Amino acid sequence: MRTIIDLPEADRERLDALCRARGLSRAEALRQALRTWLSAQTPDHQQAFGLWRQRPERSLELERSLREEWG
Secondary structure (H helix, E strand, O other): OOOOOOOOHHHHHHHHHHHHHHOOOHHHHHHHHHHHHHHHHOOOHHHHOOOOOOOOOOHHHHHHHHHHHHO
């Protein structure tokens, strides 16, 4: 799919210089940047699941202590 975007002149110049240095087309560089950005936006639940399982507090105690920090 084709898409049209508007870039400030300074950004386009920097993009073109980087593309020349790396031997990439502008389109490929933008595809790579978009893929990188999209992957950073997707939460990885596997990494977060059970993150605090080794903590000694029970869940309600932990919730109360965290809420006390806000006050």
